[in-house]
Amino acid sequence: MSPTAVIVLAAGEGTRMKSAVLPKVLHPLSGRTLVGHAVAAGRELTPEQLVVVIGHMRDKVAAHLAEVDPGVRTVVQEEQKGTGNAVRVALEALAADGIALDGTVVVTTGDTPLLTGATLKALAATHAADGNAVTVLTAEVPDATGYGRIMRGADGSVRAIVEHKDATDEQRAVAEINSGVFAFDGKLLAEGLAEVRTDNSQAEEYLTDVLGILREAGHRVGAVVAADYRDILGINDRVQLAEARRIMNDRLLDAAMRSGVTVVDPATTWVDVQVSYERDALIHPNTQLHGATVVGEGAEIGPNCTLRDTEVGAGAVVSNTTATSAVIGAGASVGPYAYLRPGTVLGVKAKVGTYVETKNAELGDGAKVPHLSYVGDATIGEGTNIGAASVFVNYDGVNKHRSTIGAHCRTGSDNMFVAPVTVGDGAYTAAGSVIYQDVPAGALGVARAQQRNIEGWVERKRPGTVSAEAAAAAKARTESAEAPEG
Numbered sequence: 001m002s003p004t005a006v007i008v009l010a011a012g013e014g015t016r017m018k019s020a021v022l023p024k025v026l027h028p029l030s031g032r033t034l035v036g037h038a039v040a041a042g043r044e045l046t047p048e049q050l051v052v053v054i055g056h057m058r059d060k061v062a063a064h065l066a067e068v069d070p071g072v073r074t075v076v077q078e079e080q081k082g083t084g085n086a087v088r089v090a091l092e093a094l095a096a097d098g099i100a101l102d103g104t105v106v107v108t109t110g111d112t113p114l115l116t117g118a119t120l121k122a123l124a125a126t127h128a129a130d131g132n133a134v135t136v137l138t139a140e141v142p143d144a145t146g147y148g149r150i151m152r153g154a155d156g157s158v159r160a161i162v163e164h165k166d167a168t169d170e171q172r173a174v175a176e177i178n179s180g181v182f183a184f185d186g187k188l189l190a191e192g193l194a195e196v197r198t199d200n201s202q203a204e205e206y207l208t209d210v211l212g213i214l215r216e217a218g219h220r221v222g223a224v225v226a227a228d229y230r231d232i233l234g235i236n237d238r239v240q241l242a243e244a245r246r247i248m249n250d251r252l253l254d255a256a257m258r259s260g261v262t263v264v265d266p267a268t269t270w271v272d273v274q275v276s277y278e279r280d281a282l283i284h285p286n287t288q289l290h291g292a293t294v295v296g297e298g299a300e301i302g303p304n305c306t307l308r309d310t311e312v313g314a315g316a317v318v319s320n321t322t323a324t325s326a327v328i329g330a331g332a333s334v335g336p337y338a339y340l341r342p343g344t345v346l347g348v349k350a351k352v353g354t355y356v357e358t359k360n361a362e363l364g365d366g367a368k369v370p371h372l373s374y375v376g377d378a379t380i381g382e383g384t385n386i387g388a389a390s391v392f393v394n395y396d397g398v399n400k401h402r403s404t405i406g407a408h409c410r411t412g413s414d415n416m417f418v419a420p421v422t423v424g425d426g427a428y429t430a431a432g433s434v435i436y437q438d439v440p441a442g443a444l445g446v447a448r449a450q451q452r453n454i455e456g457w458v459e460r461k462r463p464g465t466v467s468a469e470a471a472a473a474a475k476a477r478t479e480s481a482e483a484p485e486g
Contacts, residue, residue, distance in 0.1 A: 003124055004049065004103035004186050006042035007090045010035045010110030011055030011077040016237040023057040025110040026064060027241055030248040031272025031290060034235055035061065036068050037113035040273075043069065044117025045106065045124060049094060052110065053077050053086045082204030083180075084196045091190055101186030104128065107207065108181050111235045113244055115181065119231045126224045127183035133219030134188075134211050136161070137181040139229035147177035148208070150223060158221040161208055176225065178208070179232035188214055248273075256283075261295075264302075278314070296330065310340070313348070326358075329365070347382065360400075361392075364407065376400075377419060381407030387431065388413045406441065 014024020025035035032040065035052065042050055050069070054061045055077045065072045075093040077086045087107055094101065104124055108115060119137070127135035136158055138150050144164070149171050151160040161178045162171050192210035200206065215221050226232055235241050252273060253266045260279035263269050271289045281295045284302030289295070293307045296314035301307065303320065310323045313330035320336035326344040328334060333351045343360030346352060350363040353370040361375045364382035369375055373386060377394040380386065384405055392403050393416050401419035405411065409423055412431035423429065424441030432448045439445035458471045 001103065001128060002046045002048060003106050003183070004047065004101050005090075005094065005099075006045055006047040006050050006106045006108065006120075007087055008035065008038045008042060008050075008052045008108050008110050009083060009086050010038070010061065011053050011080055011086055012111075013056040013080075014111070014236070017241075018238075023061060024235065026057075026061060027235070027238075029113050029235075029241060029245050030252065031274050032068070032113070033064060034113050035065070035110040037273075038108055038110045038115065039065065039069050039072060041115050041117045041120055042106070042108060045120055047106070048103075049073060049099060051075055051090045051094065053090050055080055081198075082202065083207035084193055084205030084209060087189070087207055088193045088196075088205065091193070101190060103186055105184045105186045105189055106182070107184065109234065112179075112181070112232060113235065114233055114247055115231050119226050119228075120181075122227075123181065123183050123224045126222065130222050131220065132183075132222040133185050133214045134158075134221045135183040136211070136221070136223045137179040137183075137226060137232065138176050138223045139179055139226045139232045140175045141177055141229045142175075144172070144175055144177050149174040150176040150178060152176075152223070156222070158211065158223050159215070161211065176223075177232075179226065180234070181232065182207070184210070185219075188219060269302075284319075305335075378403045378405065378417070380405045381409065381425065383408040385410050387411050387415055387429075390415045390417070392416075393418045 010025040012024060017024045017027060026033045039052065050071065051073045052065055053075050058076055062074045065074055075090045077089050091101065104127060106120060106124060123135060123137050146164050148161045148163045149167055150158055151162055153159045189210065192213045195213050196205045196209045198205055211221050230247055233244060235244055249270055252271050253263050253269060256277050257263055259277065261277045261281045261283065263283045265285035268285045269283055269287050272291060274292045275289045277295045278297035280298045282300045286304045287302035288306045291309035293309060294311045295301060296312055296316065298315045299312045300317045301312065305318055305320065306322045308324045310326045312318060312328045313332060315330055316328050316332045318328060318334045321334050321338045321340065323340035325342035326340040327346065329346045329348045329350055331349040332346045337355050338352050339357040341359035344358045345362045347363055347365035347367060349366050351368040351370060352358060355372050356369050357374050359376040362379045364380060366383045367380045369386040371388050373390040375392050377400050378392045384407060390411060394400050403417045403419040404422045406423055406425035406427065408425060409427050411429045412433060414432045415429055416434045418434060418436040421435055421438060423439040426442045427439045427445060429435055429439060429445040430448065433445060434447045435445050459468045462468050
C-alpha cells in the first residue's frame with residue numbers, strides 16, 4: 001500500500017556548506033538538487049501526500065520545488081526547533097486541511113541524495129508486514145563514529161538508539177546505525193509527538209524521542225537494514241557533497257554499462273540522472289552528459305565532450321564538442337572543437353566540423369559546414385556545402401535576422417551572408433563574397449571588388465623592409481632571365 005504521506009525535512013541552513021547564496025538542500029548533485037533527489041525517491045512510493053518542510057531561504061526552496069515537482073506541498077517551520085518539531089508542523093498542516101493520517105507516514109531528510117526509492121519501498125513494506133509502530137531505516141557502516149547506535153532486543157526489535165557520545169565501549173562496537181529515516185503509524189506518530197519534551201541541551205523536539213515514547217507505551221519498534229549503507233549517507237559539507245557525487249555517478253554509469261553502453265573510462269565520465277542511452281552507445285573519456293541528454297543506438301560521444309539537454313541520433317559521432325539544447329541527427333558528424341548552441345538541429349548525416357559554432361540553425365540531411373564558420377539564425381538545405389571561414393551575419397545591433405540557403409548549394413570560402421538573405425536551390429557563391437542580396441536558384445553570386453595590382457608599391461612605400469628587399473631581388477632575377485644573351 002502507498003503511504004499516507006512522505007515528509008521530507010529540509011528546513012535547515014547547513015552552515016557547514018559555507019554558502020551565502022544557497023541553503024544546503026539546493027546544492028546540485030548529478031542533475032538534481034539534494035532535496036530534488038529526496039523528493040524523487042519519495043515520489044516512487046506514490047504517497048497520497050508528499051510534504052517538504054522548509055525554513056532557511058524558504059522562498060528559494062519553495063520556488064525550486066514548484067518547478068521540479070508541482071505536486072509537492074511545502075510547509076514552513078518558522079524556527080528550527082528540531083526534527084520532532086518539523087514533523088509536527090507538517091502533521092498539523094495536513095490536519096488543518098482535513099487530511100487524516102490513518103496509514104503509514106514515512107519521514108526522510110532533504111540531505112540524503114543517495115537514498116533510493118527501492119530502499120524506501122523496502123522500509124515501508126517491512127513496516128506494514130511487521131505491524132510496527134515505528135520502523136527505523138538502519139545501516140551497517142565500516143566506521144560508525146559519530147552515529148547513533150541501534151540497540152536491538154532478543155526478538156530483533158529496537159530497544160534504543162544510543163548517541164555516540166553517550167554510548168559505552170560495548171555499544172560503540174555495534175556497527176548498525178540510525179539513518180534518521182523512519183516509517184511511522186500516522187496516528188501513533190501524532191500521539192508520540194504530543195509527548196515529546198524539550199528538556200535537552202538544545203531545547204529542541206527530537207523525532208527520535210518518539211521511538212522511546214511508543215516503546216514504553218507497549219508498541220513495537222522495528223528496523224530495516226539498508227542493502228547498501230551508502231544510501232543513508234548525509235551531506236554536511238562540500239567534501240561529502242563531492243564524495244556523494246562520485247558514488248551517484250558510479251551508480252549511473254554502472255546502470256548504463258549493464259544496459260549495453262560502453263564507457264571507456266568511468267573515472268573521467270560524468271553524467272546526470274536524467275541522461276538516457278540506447279544500446280551500443282560508446283562514451284569516450286573526459287565526457288560530461290547533463291540534463292535530459294539522449295544518446296542514440298550506436299552513437300559515439302567524446303572524447304572531451306560536454307552535452308546538455310542534447311539529443312544525439314543513432315550512429316552519430318560527436319568529438320570534442322560542447323552542445324546545449326541541440327538535436328544531432330542519425331549518422332551526423334560533429335567536431336572536433338565544435339560549439340552547438342540552443343536551437344541547433346542537424347539532419348541525417350549532416351556535418352558540423354572543426355571550429356564551427358552554430359546557434360538557432362537548421363542543417364538539412366547531408367548538409368555540411370566543415371570548418372572555421374559561424375552559423376547563426378540560419379536554415380541550410382539538404383546536401384549543401386558551406387565553404388570555410390563563412391559567417392552568417394544575423395544581428396543588426398537591435399534585432400536578429402534569418403538567412404536561408406537552399407538545397408545542394410555550394411558556397412565559397414570566406415563568405416558573409418548578411419541576413420535576411422536567401423540563396424536559392426543549387427546556387428553557388430564565389431569565394432570572398434559578401435552576400436547581401438538574394439541569389440536565385442542555379443545562379444552564381446559574386447559580391448567582391450575587382451582585383452587590381454599596383455606595380456612597385458612595396459619598394460616605393462616600404463623601402464628598407466625585408467619585403468622591399470625580397471621584391472627587389474625577385475625583380476632582378478626576372479630582369480636577368482629576360483635579358484638577351486651575348
